[in-house]
Amino acid sequence: MHVPDGFLNAPTSVATGAVAAAGVAVALRKAHDELDERTAPLAGLTAAFVFAVQMLNFPVGVGTSGHLMGGALAAVLVGPWTAVLCLSVVLLVQGLLFADGGLTALGTNISLIGITTVVVGWVVTRAVLAVLPKRPASVVPASTVGALVSVPVAALVFVLLFAAGGEASLSFGTLTASMLGWHTLIGIGEAVITGLTVSAVVAVRPDLVYAARGTRAPLQLKRPDGTLMPAPASPEPEPAAARASVRPLLIGGGLVALALAGIVSFFASANPDGLEYVAEDNGFLETARDHAFGDFALADYGEVGGIPVGLAGVLGVAVVLAIGAVMFWLVRSRSAAQAELEDVVR
Template sequence: MHVPDGFINAPVSAVAGVVAAGAVAVSLRGARRELGERTAPLAGLVAAFIFAVQMLNFPVAAGTSGHLLGGALAAILVGPYTGVLCIAVVLLMQGVLFADGGLTALGVNITDMGVVTVVVAYALYRGLTRVLPPTRRSATIASFVAALVSVPAAAVAFTLIYAVGGTTDVPLDNVFTAMVGVHVLIGIGEALITALTVGTVLAVRPDLVHGARGLSAPLKLRVDGELVDAPAAAAPEPVAARSTRAVWAAGLAAAVVLAGFVSFYASASPDGLEKVAADKGIDEKVQEHHTADSPLADYGVKDISDARISGGLAGVIGVGATVAVGTGVFLAVRKRRTPEDHRTAEAV
């Protein structure tokens, strides 16, 4: 759903840029309360993983594909404020290095793919986890539903932005119906990827899932017909002492494999927005990307003719750049953490 330059006029793009900048500023402050010594590097890894999975377009209908947006996944794993920053980093890397998503439309993309998806998904996720049993299974189910809803929500948000600042005269009811229809299907893929990832991390290291803190129900035993808390087991290794290196290495390796190898087999069909734009005439005034001559444009390395090697190498470079920039940003944010932020994080 990367909006290119030319879909939305300059005034509305500028307003969206201001909204996105404000959201990023608020998220930078909020992320100080979410990021700890262990989670700052992991947030950079989440950004790189989302970048990698976004390269894996999957077919959803005849001639149409979809890809992960990632807002729900980021928010649940590392927190909503950090989640917005993760998506912003991914979109910045894609726009600058790979000519994917317009630079003048960066504010539109961050607002739509980052802020809207994170806010909708995390609000729904938190609501569901409050009414469902406090278990890891419930957290996985809630992540599925939250991710599923977040994608058509982003489609609705794009339609509203287009209604105000669209550069072509297309009936809005046609745009709305087409966008929401195809993105409900894409949302199913988003939900499956999100639930699978969240469920996997919960099974291995539940302490690293921001949205699952405090969800594990205490073990109960039935004594004389009544349920009572089970005796405490031997003291586990303190959470703070558990290393995240293995998780970080495994996650980075998975991102490299997905972007460097699996991405070659991704669907070549246009994604939901591209398909709707072509069918409805939204793309009549699309503009050439400002970095169209980038050596990595269109996720290929310039002057390498072998498509498999070119695309795989571009994917690996993208993962490396995203994890480097993301980790740097999150470590810098954490260093600005105040004693008040620390107390708030402990309370949460």
């Protein structure tokens, strides 16, 4: 559901840009509470994985396709504030390098995909977890429901934005029914992908899943008389050891992201996604303006420049991973510096 330039008027685009800027600014301040030596590298991998999977459009109906938005998935894996940053990096790279999503609509896309899906996915996931057994495995169904709900809610937010500042006059009820109908189906695909991914990570490293924190029962030791006592807390691993402990997951996840972007992307559906299909069906597709970078070699994932989509995907994964790694390292470093300063003050 990448909104192109031209669907929304200038005041609406400016407003969503302000919302996006504020959301990213707050996320930059709050994300350091979610990141440590182990999860900071995972955040960069999460951004790269979301980019790769977003290339894989799946059919949802005759002549229509959908793709992962990834807000709920990222929030569950690395935390909601970090997830906003992950999705923002993905959308920035897509807009600047691949002409996917308008430049003047970047704020709109971050507001819809990078903020709305994250917030809704996280809130719903936490609500479902509250009624499920307190164990890491419960994160899988909870995140599945969160992902399912997040997509149609984001579609509804787009409808509200279009009603306020759309460049075409449409029936609110017709547009709502059409957007919710198709994006509910897309939400099912989002839920399946999110559930499978979270399940795989929970099975291997539940300690790295942000939403699973606090779901594991504390270890207890049995006294000679048969009563139980809390086990002593494990010491925090050294930074180098902490980074080494996640290296296998990072390598495996990175290879999966490269395989998805470099190989599986060749088999993605070529049908228009839900928003494009609705726009064409309701007669406002022609309001979209050509992307300013639409003639670049990587535009439309290499289709304009004749670059194989797999190669374009691999380049995109590498760029997203590099930007994400640097950004989350800086956020983590600032957090560590603040902690040291607080210790000195005390």
